Amino acid sequence: MTLDRLTLALAVVFTAPSVFAAEPFVVKDIRVEGIQRTEAGTVFSYLPVKVGEEMTDEKTAAAIKALYATGFFKDVRVEARDGVVIVTVEERPSIAKITLTGIKEFSEDDLKKGLKETGLAEGRVLDRSLLDKAEQELQRQYFNRGKYAVEIKSTLTPLERNRVAVQFDVVEGSSAKIRQINIVGNHAFKEKELLKQFTSTTPGWLTWYSKNDQYSKSRLAGDIETLRSFYLNRGYLEFNVDSTQVSISPDKQGIYITVNVTEGPQYRVSDVKLAGQMLVPEAELKKLITVKPGEIFARDRLTETTKAISDRLGNDGYAFANVNAVPDLDKDKHTVAFTLFVDPGRRVYVNRINVSGNTKTRDEVVRREVRQMEGAYYDAGKINLSRDRLNRLGYFNEVNIETPAVQGTTDQVDVNVGVTEKSTGSIMVGAGFSSSEGLVLSGSVSQNNVFGTGNRLSAQINSGSVNTVYSLSYTNPYYTINGVSLGYDLYRRDVDATSLSDVSPYKTSTYGAGARFGLPINERDFISLGLTYEQTSITTYSNSPVQYTTFVRDFGSDNDTLRLDSSWARDTRNSYLFPTKGLMQRAAAEVGTPGGSLRYYKLTLQHQQYFPLSKSFTLMLNGELGYGEGYGSHTTLPFYKNFYAGGNSSVRGFKTGTLGPKDINGDALGGNERVVGNVELYFPLPGLKDDQSLRMSAFVDTGATFGPYNANASGAYDGKYSTFSFNDLRYSAGIAVLWVSPLGPLKFSLAQPLSKKTGDKTEIFQFTLGNTF
Known part of the structure; x- marks a missing residue:
């Protein structure tokens, strides 16, 4: 109730002779009239008088004021007749239902949640002022999406038992687009370069997806701060944003933004000093200073320096260490000196x-x-x-x-x-497609935190035209309190190379069971050891190469292996899918021990490192080496253990597994040596620089496999590719896109071979879809 209405009601109460007794009286009874939903006890609880107590003018006024204050009633009257107090009320209607029509931009539940925060919700008492606030809240939500032409109309429909239905009819209109962004006052940098710092942009070929061409006040505020950082990181200490104007076209479809700036002069660092109570050798702290005299001032380096010093003191127990950089500007020489005042606080x-x-x-x-x-x-x-x-x-x-x-x-x-x-269990059934294997069906059941113990249990089925895998695994990451892990694996793996038209035909079916231990050396290094027993059945064909049939003749089509696996890994990458810094190193050995019918070893080494070149660009270098051989009386590596190169995961632009020795038909045999190298520059997809699920790259790949044989016209070994040679490496270059889609990671590449040789099988476009790579 408004203040005017309350004043009027009180005036009526005090001036109406029927409301009050001339003198105070003792209340014989209290009656409440006019209530439909509200309990009589609720009204009684707000009255300052009870039966048997004395009723006065002051208590009557207090009763009326208290009942109005509840918000339940739009009219309240108090009368006294023969010692009986009669309270007559007229209830406000309650909201029975809220509906919204014409809603496309938002879900109705989200909008109702916002309305509830303003006080308008089903079951609550209707207040006209809240209805106005609700319309303003809806309008605000649409303005945040750039829909300035939105029209909102509310309608009240009376229902039985003093209830109402509230309906909001919304005509959303189309979103206003940013038509122009102007920066005024810039001299050191071109407007085009400055606008690259903005997330807000005019319509482009991908803005339908990013929505960055729709005006947002919060987004523009972030862009202004990014612009400020851009200048401060380039020495413009006196840079200032003087004003920002945002205007809308008469048809409410176009937004025009003007940013007025003052750049000021560029400053260089003249000196950097330490002061205060350092508690750490000054020489050690000086090593953490990245701001150097003579260089152009960069705020990000200064921030990095103060944080590094605070963190260093924090490592010694000074949790509340504070480092303040106090500048001393020489405006004539355009230089700045900094004194870093160190206050370690108390050790805790x-x-x-x-x-x-x-x-x-x-x-x-x-x-x-x-x-x-x-x-x-x-x-x-x-x-x-x-x-x-x-x-x-x-x-x-x-x-x-x-x-x-x-x-x-x-x-x-x-x-x-x-x-x-979050949920750590999953049941997944999916499908993927790769340019090498075609349709791949997969399914898995896993729980990464069994009964809250941190143990992992999973079962997986992966069905492709080349690789089919059925596996069951269990891992206890803390088998000992020191972090030694213990795991078990059961699996079946079928390989059908007959479906690869460019790889020599054969089939294998392998059953395996094993146990593995993981030993953390420190926070970054990890060693694993495993022992696995495998049984493998081999199928060759009339068109299988002589190398395969010779192996089956010498060692049989069924053999077993007691396999020893060991590896060392170091991983300091800051992200699994989209790393921008850090490295991943891995060295591994697989040995067929004398406990089985096959004796061989395979050694692999990988070094992958990421270098952040800027906020948007990351350079990745990757190198892989592999070597395998038989030992003892076994002079060769089992052919189905051969290395392969070529394809989306090694040398793009060449068909999967085709680089290396070939049989008489020109099909790939693989080899016992493998070399792969990749140089890749990652950057955001144009127009989507802040999208965390998409990124693009330009790359150069190289690699091949080498072996002790290659078939000549008669099918005999001719000795080619017998050892590594730079002349036999293949090279390719191209662009790639990685998208973490709702279906799983999608990897696309478009590559052009740079050193194609006779017999090479090329594939310019390659992709993998789903969780199978």
């Missing part, structure tokens, strides 16, 4: 580590990943490492670590680890 200890949010995962599973110890000095590095390890588990949507001070102390903090769990 960790009192307790508290874990919360884990309703399913056991406390011990979380705590064993935390590297900070209770009772020890606070260590910022160990806390950050703990957060990374918890995120890598894959059990949680969010990991938040806070370090509040312990109340009543000056040198203690608690470490509060808060997690938000």
Whole structure:
């Protein structure tokens, strides 16, 4: 009720002689009239008088005011007759139903949630002022999507029992597009270069997907900060955004943005000094300073420096260390000197580590990943490492670590680890398609956190025209408290090379069972050891090469292998799918031991490293080497263990597995040596620089396999490709796109061979769809 109406009602109460007794009186009874939904007891609870008590003018006024204040009633009257107080009310209608028509841009549930936050919801009392606020909230939601021509009309329909239905009729209209962005006042950089820093843009060939051509106030604010950082990182310390104007065309379909800037002069760094209480050798802190005298000032380097010094002090227990960079500008010489004042604060200890949010995962599973110890000095590095390890588990949507001070102390903090769990079990049935295998059907059942213990259990079926795999595996990542893992595997793997037109025909069917151990050396290095027993059946054909039939003649079509596997790996990449820095190194050995009928070994080595060139560009270098051979009385590597090269995962532009020795028909045999190298430059897809699911690359690939044989016209070995030679490497170059789609990763490449030789099989366009690569 408005203030005017309340004043009027009180005036009526105080001036109507029928409302009050001339003198105070004792209440004999209280009656409530006019209520339909509200309980009489609710009304009684707001009255300042009860039966047997004295009724006065002041209490009457207080009663009316209290009942109006509930918001339940639009009219309240109080009368007194022969000692009986009669309260007559007229209830406000309640909202029985809220409907929205014409909604396409949003889901109705999302809009109703926003309306509820304004106070308008089903079951609540209707207030006309709230209805106006609701219309404004709906309009705001549409304005945020660039729909400035939206029209919203609300309608009330009375229902029985003093209820109403509220309907919002929405005519959304089309989204206004950014037609022009102007930057005024720039001299050092061209407008075109500055606009590259903006996420907001005019319509382009991909803006239908990114929606970046629709005006958003928050997005523009972020663009302005990005522009500010661009200038400050290039020495323009006095850069300022003077004003930003946003105008809309009369038809509400076009947005025009003008940003007025003052660049100021470019500054160079003249000196950088340390001051304050450092508590760490000054020489050690100076190594962390990336801002150098004589260089153009860059704010990001200064921020990096202050953070590095704070983190270094944090590693020694100074949780609240503060480093302030105080500039001293020489505006005549356009130089700036910085003094880094170091305030370490008090050294603190960790009192307790508290874990919360884990309703399913056991406390011990979380705590064993935390590297900070209770009772020890606070260590910022160990806390950050703990957060990374918890995120890598894959059990949680969010990991938040806070370090509040312990109340009543000056040198203690608690470490509060808060997690938000996510589903760790999955049942998947899917299909994919690759240019080499065709249709691939797959299905899996897995639980990565069995009963909250952190153990992993999975069963998988993968069916392709070349590779068919059925597997069951179990892993306990903490078989010992030191992080030694134990796992078991059962599998069947069928390989049908007859469906690859460019690879020599054969089939194998392998059954295997094994156990494996993983041993962490440190936080980055990991060693694994495994022992597996395999039985393999080989099928050759009349058109199979002599090398295959010779192997079957010498060793039989059925053989077994007691296989020993070992590997060492180091992985410091910051992301699995889209890394921008870090490296992945792996060395592995597979040995057929004397416990089986086949004796051989295979060695592989891989080094992959990512270098961030800028915010948008990342350089990747990858090198792989492989070598295998028989030993003892077995002078050859089993042919179905051969290495292959060519295809989407090695040398693009050449058909899968075709680079290397060939049989008399020109089909690939594979080899016992493999060399692959890749140089790849990753960058955002034009128009989608902030999309985290899509990126593009330009690449150069090289590689081939080598072996002790190649068939001549008579089918005998002719000795070609017997050893590695740079002349036999193949090269290709092209572009690729990786998209993490709702169906799984999609990998496309368009490559042109640069060093094609006679007999090579090329494939310019290659792709893989689904979770099979």
